[in-house]
Amino acid sequence: xxxxxxxxxxxxxxxxxxxxxxxxxxxxxxxxxxxxxxxxxxxxxxxxxxxxxxxxxxxxxxxxxxxxxxxxxxxxxxxxxxxxxxxxxxxxxxxxxxxxxxxxxxxxxxxxxxxxxxxxxxxxxxxxxxxxxxxxxxxxxxxxxxxxxxxxxxxxxxxxx
Amino acid sequence: xxxxxxxxxxxxxxxxxxxxxxxxxxxxxxxxxxxxxxxxxxxxxxxxxxxxxxxxxxxxxxxxxxxxxxxxxxxxxxxxxxxxxxxxxxxxxxxxxxxxxxxxxxxxxxxxxxxxxxxxxxxxxxxxxxxxxxxxxxxxxxxxxxxxxxxxxxxxxxxxxxxxxxxxxxxxxxxxxxxxxxxxxxxxxxxxxxxxxxxxxxxxxxxxxxxxxxxxxxxxxxxxxxxxxxxxxxxxxxxxxxxxxxxxxxxxxxxxxxxxxxxxxxxxxxxxxxxxxxxxxxxxxxxxxxxxxxxxxxxxxxxxxxxxxxxxxxxxxxxxxxxxxxxxxxxxxxxxxxxxxxxxxxxxxxxxxxxxxxxxxxxxxxxxxxxxxxxxxxxxxxxxxxxxxxxxxxxxxxxxxxxxxxxxxxxxxxxxxxxxxxxxxxxxxxxxx
Numbered sequence: 001x002x003x004x005x006x007x008x009x010x011x012x013x014x015x016x017x018x019x020x021x022x023x024x025x026x027x028x029x030x031x032x033x034x035x036x037x038x039x040x041x042x043x044x045x046x047x048x049x050x051x052x053x054x055x056x057x058x059x060x061x062x063x064x065x066x067x068x069x070x071x072x073x074x075x076x077x078x079x080x081x082x083x084x085x086x087x088x089x090x091x092x093x094x095x096x097x098x099x100x101x102x103x104x105x106x107x108x109x110x111x112x113x114x115x116x117x118x119x120x121x122x123x124x125x126x127x128x129x130x131x132x133x134x135x136x137x138x139x140x141x142x143x144x145x146x147x148x149x150x151x152x153x154x155x156x157x158x159x160x161x
Numbered sequence: 162x163x164x165x166x167x168x169x170x171x172x173x174x175x176x177x178x179x180x181x182x183x184x185x186x187x188x189x190x191x192x193x194x195x196x197x198x199x200x201x202x203x204x205x206x207x208x209x210x211x212x213x214x215x216x217x218x219x220x221x222x223x224x225x226x227x228x229x230x231x232x233x234x235x236x237x238x239x240x241x242x243x244x245x246x247x248x249x250x251x252x253x254x255x256x257x258x259x260x261x262x263x264x265x266x267x268x269x270x271x272x273x274x275x276x277x278x279x280x281x282x283x284x285x286x287x288x289x290x291x292x293x294x295x296x297x298x299x300x301x302x303x304x305x306x307x308x309x310x311x312x313x314x315x316x317x318x319x320x321x322x323x324x325x326x327x328x329x330x331x332x333x334x335x336x337x338x339x340x341x342x343x344x345x346x347x348x349x350x351x352x353x354x355x356x357x358x359x360x361x362x363x364x365x366x367x368x369x370x371x372x373x374x375x376x377x378x379x380x381x382x383x384x385x386x387x388x389x390x391x392x393x394x395x396x397x398x399x400x401x402x403x404x405x406x407x408x409x410x411x412x413x414x415x416x417x418x419x420x421x422x423x424x425x426x427x428x429x430x431x432x433x434x435x436x437x438x439x440x441x442x443x444x445x446x447x448x449x450x451x452x453x454x455x456x457x458x459x460x461x462x463x464x465x466x467x468x469x470x471x472x473x474x475x476x477x478x479x480x481x482x483x484x485x486x487x488x489x490x491x492x493x494x495x496x497x498x499x500x501x502x503x504x505x506x507x508x509x510x511x512x513x514x515x516x517x518x519x520x521x522x523x524x525x526x527x528x529x530x531x532x533x534x535x536x537x538x539x540x541x542x543x544x545x546x547x548x549x550x551x552x553x554x555x556x557x558x559x560x561x562x563x564x565x566x567x568x569x570x571x572x573x574x575x576x577x578x579x580x581x582x583x584x585x586x587x588x589x590x591x592x593x594x
Contacts, residue, residue, distance in 0.1 A: 041319075041320050041342055043319065044344065044364040049361075049363065070206075072293075073320075077315075077317060078320060080348075080357075080359045080360075080361055081316075083359065083361070108341070113359055114359055159359065161352070
């Protein structure tokens with residue numbers, strides 16, 4: 001599992017956390033790491049076609065201004081690239097506490113022909129879904145402040161003609 | 162590459178802006194050699210090779226049909242029936258080549274950097290400097306219509322990158338896009354492109370600088386063909402584009418280095434344009450700082466590209482900015498030129514030269530003298546704008562093109578001090594989020 005982050009300071013912080021976990025749990029957390037990169041430009045440089053089984057977008061930058069909407073990490077164009085690196089059947093998980101961004105991400109995924117929504121039953125059955133809002137520091141902060149979260153979880157499907 | 166200049170003043174910014182406005186001259190040849198088109202700045206000049214005379218564009222209508230700012234991409238398509246021109250004035254113009262009327266205009270949001278036409282002429286694609294490729298559908302019998310305006314639909318995008326080249330694969334199945342972030346993307350061109358091209362087939366990754374040009378080599382024995390790409394990293398690469406596999410890297414920089422007296426920096430030998438012969442056996446390469454062209458041979462079974470020779474232009478410091486060939490003749494058309502050249506009373510310059518020959522002929526390749534160029538001096542007068550070119554303007558033009566390409570396509574490196582100074586206006590500093 002690899003974290004891909006644009007900001008130096010955040011990358012450093014995550015790296016320190018991983019190293020600390022490895023020290024306190026010898027032999028474990030060897031399959032987790034982080035890299036400082038711009039995944040929106042360079043994701044095909046890191047992954048082969050259909051290599052990934054899951055992608056997580058947790059509380060991404062909302063880029064509120066209209067002129068910056070094209071910089072959002074979930075966009076109709078970037079979904080083409082994510083569909084390229086995720087194998088058919090693989091899953092994208094998104095969560096945010098900004099309602100407008102939540103609607104945007106859901107709508108981009110709904111309109112993309114290579115993604116389909118998980119059903120209610122599938123969401124219930126997937127143990128990862130519950131973790132989206134409570135397993136990260138940002139998620140815990142949101143629930144401490146009594147905020148609402150908005151999830152969109154979609155499966156990568158083969159393009160139908 | 163650290164940048165140690167003092168903090169940028171407004172004057173520096175203006176100078177950069179002016180340099181960026183310099184536009185290289187472009188040339189495109191009708192697939193069956195009916196005509197040749199040259200674009201210099203906003204000026205589009207077409208010469209009819211069959212009639213032997215210049216073409217008056219849009220002669221049959223009263224509309225304003227000239228581009229108002231520099232043209233950045235021109236192309237013939239649909240077996241020569243259609244011609245497209247686009248650039249800084251944010252309008253894609255589509256011309257019917259029998260009458261040279263502008264039959265369709267497409268207003269664009271951003272300046273256009275590349276265009277491509279599907280083989281049957283049904284779709285015209287254009288790419289902008291923000292990385293988005295758009296598509297318009299042309300109506301069936303474009304020649305007979307009054308001029309229409311259409312709006313493009315988004316097809317695909319390279320995130321925040323300038324798209325430098327746009328090409329359809331020989332069988333029309335794929336559309337290839339190259340950007341300034343060293344990437345080449347191969348996308349399936351769908352049956353309904355107006356709904357977007359979402360299925361990425363592969364990426365051709367390997368270049369270590371911006372990719373500047375794309376071309377295909379294919380033959381009867383190998384109809385799918387291979388992709389050839391040229392880059393700021395001074396290499397020309399051969400790819401199996403359906404899988405993204407890099408087949409061969411031809412280091413053009415080292416070949417040119419031997420001949421050039423003053424090759425100072427490594428990034429001097431940028432590949433600026435590529436052109437392939439119709440039998441797929443040869444690739445002509447234009448390289449910054451190299452007068453004339455380099456000839457590469459492509460070997461389909463070995464899957465390699467190798468430098469065979471350089472064809473030099475002796476009398477002039479002729480460094481082509483654009484190359485063109487047709488499918489039916491042995492002529493390689495070249496133009497060297499630039500518009501908006503600061504500091505000279507002639508604001509634009511264009512010089513056309515033609516190389517003829519083939520590997521199998523006795524003398525291989527000759528650079529034709531002006532009087533032996535197809536349609537001779539009449540053609541040169543029309544396409545160049547004049548018959549004689551000042552030598553000083555020539556070398557200034559080559560420098561200006563080099564600088565503007567570097568400013569556009571190579572990401573500037575700043576010292577950390579200067580980077581912090583540049584960030585001073587931002588409101589998302591470390592403390593927050």
